[in-house]
Amino acid sequence: MKIIMISLDTMRASRLGCYGYAKPTSPYIDEIASQGVLFENAYAADIPTEVAHTGIFTGKVGLTTGVVSHGSELGVLPKSTEWLPTMLRSAGFTTGAVDNLYQLKEWFARGYRYYINSVGGKRWIDGRTINDLAKPWIRDHKDEDFFLFLHYWDPHTPYLPPERYISPFYEAGRNPYDPSNRSMEAAYNHMAYPFFKHHHYDLLGSVTDADYINALYDAEVRYLDDLLRELDGYLEEQGIREVTLLVLFGDHGESLTEHGIYWDHCGLYEPTVHVPVIMRWPEAVPAGRRVKGLVQQVDLMPTVLEAARMAALSGIDAARLAAPAGLDGRSLWNAIRGESDRTHEAVYLSECAWQAARGIRTERYKFIRTHDAGPFSRPPRELYDLHADPEETVNLAETYAETADALERQLDGWVSAKLQGRQDPMERQLQELGLPFRNRIEKILEGVGLTWEEWLRDPQRERFDALHAQKAHGRVPGAAK
Template sequence: MLLTAPGCGGRDARLPGVNLVIITIDTLRFDRLGCYGYESIRTPMIDEWAREGVLFRDAIASVPLTLPSHTTFLTGQFPPKTGVHDNGAYTLGEEKTTIAEYLKKAGYQTGAILSAFPLNRKYGLNQGFDTYRDDIPREFVLYDERLISGPKAYNLQFESEQRRAEQVTPLVKEWLDSLNDDPFFLWLHYFDPHGIYDPPPPFSDMYSDLAYPSDLYDAEVTYLDHHLRDVKRLLEDRGVYDNTIILFTADHGEGLGDHLERYHDQFIYDTTVQIPFVIAGGAVPDEWPRMVSAPVRSADVLPTFLELAGVSHEDDIDGISLVPYLDGVEPFPEDLTQYVESYSPQHNLCVRLFGLRKNGWKYIEAPTPELYNLAEDPGETTNLADRHITKAAELRQELLAMIDSAEDIPEEVDFESRKKLEALGYIQRTERRIEMAENQEADPKDMARSIDGLHESMEYFTYGMLDSSLAVSLRLMEIFPGQPRIYDNVGNLQIRLGYYEDAVRTFRGVIQTQPRYIKGYFWAGMAYLRLEQFPEAARYLGKASAMDPTLDIARYNLGVALARSGDYSNAVREWETLIQNGSDDRSIQLAKRSMVDVKKALEEAKETGRPIQIETD
């Protein structure tokens, strides 16, 4: 069923032939902009759009994560309907209709310029776009010398698949130059200021008086703002700015340490789901209000833009058109339901989170339910669920009705996609928390200190401060026993730093209390390998490989330990198995090279009678 966009009453387009632009900024917290009251930052272009257009003070994204959040923007549907809940593991179905498909059918030229791998066309958001520029250059330039010399430099430079704001502007010009006189729809996605925060000079020193991470985060935002000025200039030079509506917004915010969240996907507090939302451009009618305090959602973008263009849409959407309210035909609804969720806590062995904001209240469904009075407690610091039981039950009932029919069919994340997502700080392979029953999951609130500590350790690691990273991880291991990611951090760091005997003691102790922790055998085996105690190395690595045949790096190093023990035939057998069945390309290539070296050394020893001299990685 097709409907005229809500509020049209069958009339013509509100703004006939208007050009439509959506600019989404990844990880931009709404309260870090001058127009939202943050006085410590310089964002002149964004502030200019806010003055000339309409600034919405209470806009909410459905998910604090790139792919599912953008899916709601483009479809007008919340995640329970789109079926897209996380990065990498979900694809928008072809049966869904995007705003680009509606507008293309109505004669619009459609284009998208993307800046990060989570929005790659393989995840389905390219539907309806004539041009979808997800062809991101392989090399990502780093500026901070600590990052350049750090252990994650290669991953950040060559596996993260992201582009900076300065690389977007030439693509915008190229696309605009290719257009005819028909109206156009353009979606621009910027990945700045997503972590790791590495603004280029001179922006990098602009806020040196602020503490980390505000100094670098704010610098990235100002750098982004500088390049948004170029977008406005391109539209003006082409003579189309006065007939263009621009939505400036973000897919989600950033924790920046609030609620013990450094980044953005483990909770659904307003720090990460409340977003900037500004409708600007030369075509904004003079009679529209300059500021709106009523609630709006990312799902409202599709019906709003379609009504402006006079395009009909299907009725199975969650958003509403804002046009009648902007025109003053009706007052903005104050009781709009704002839905939020995050599936990301499951990567840390916690429950998924679901929430609802309505009439100034916010409810979060979790093992310990949460209820906040946002008018009195905008920072969400005082949980009122036990004091306002009726209100919590009312919101919970409405929330459960929304999620009971949710589509949830995750896909296996392929190895190459996993590498790119991990390089961007997303999605880690992890074993279940060891002592948990199979059906037990934790409340993310109870794991906040652990997760924040892991992020702190990873920041030290990324900047090459390995001893500091290890100190944090060892402290976490004592406070939160039984967490594989913490153990893995300790093992990786002790091996990298050459603390092999410490690693042996650490992981032999861990194995005694946690015998099902597979990587414990791996890390102990690696330590023995570095100590050149090859039989012990083979024993522990063999145990790890037997417990998890897909742990390719364990099988490769088992072959190394066997070869160095003189058991060449079994070493070759392990490498052949890895080459045949493995998925980790690096381990496979190492196995091929080592197998050639061993076979060559065996032939030379047979011909010369000299002892075998072989080096393996």
């Protein structure tokens, strides 16, 4: 048996054809979905990248592991926590990864016999690098029972797809740098601008058309789709496609200007927390199945373990593949077989990076409570009727106060049950270190001689750019060295 889990970093479900998108971003992903099972309402319980992947490989949400933030020194995963690659390796699978999350936290390399760090000389990791590193490994281990984790970053900022992928998504003759187009003003004058200037905007030039940046995101998705086509073709060439369990998942999605979030993955809104999950295994997964009910990423660990037990492989110790006690995830196999249409009646949501918030998503409603809005403006409570308002534009927290109160009580009860008297790691993060991404902005501002409070009062792009340019020429009074 071969198991390949593929993280499609920053992949928004609603930007894929198999999830209803009309533009041609994903013809091959759509084909994979038609050959297996697609989960229509899969959710990232914890965002962004660090906490999402920690949950995927432990089968536990952040409140269970204690890892709730991203890039924080307070986040530590005990070595006693069961970890999917470690379990598979101990059972006899050859384990490998093409990934760079080890750069973030050491635990992402646990359990791998072969960990190929995809970080190279380029500023960003192109999916071409992932394919070029993965294919020789697959060739060398194709006769073994293996587990391979591949981490593609192509839909993530900065959106820098090959030029030929842009034209299907951006109107011919339209000028993305037209000075009369004012659609980028809100993004350029946002509180988070200092961070994105370096990490995104400067790499694209002085874009004035927000639609162009959205088109670049779509082009990145299509580029990745072609890379997955190439990878799958290689599995066929090596004669292992039919015996491979292929799992595609998004760690989180991406907001493309919705809710005042400009090309980033924060906020517990659908563009960021609704993610694709697709599985194909010709030996056991029925083709064309679509599961409509709520599932979440932490369901993947027990699902993969059950699949490995189902394979009944000689040389594999099935006793070591039993799902550990205390998982928040539940195996998806009942849903895959059509015996159920969900694994959860409600999914609980959390973030603690750009902003700190928790939420609950039921079949109809979403309730969000913001603890710290960071560089955003957020009401303390939000309630959305996803049947009537799928884009979450009308906050009903006051209009339907009883519904909001009931969901808040449910959320509070869940948090209390998870903590069991322990300190809330989100509260600790906010009290001791603050929001990680606000801290990043503060350091950038310090470098040009501004404080957070000054920026808060006057977050103007032109002002920051002028100070940044002066700093580059050594002319900023009091700038940090």
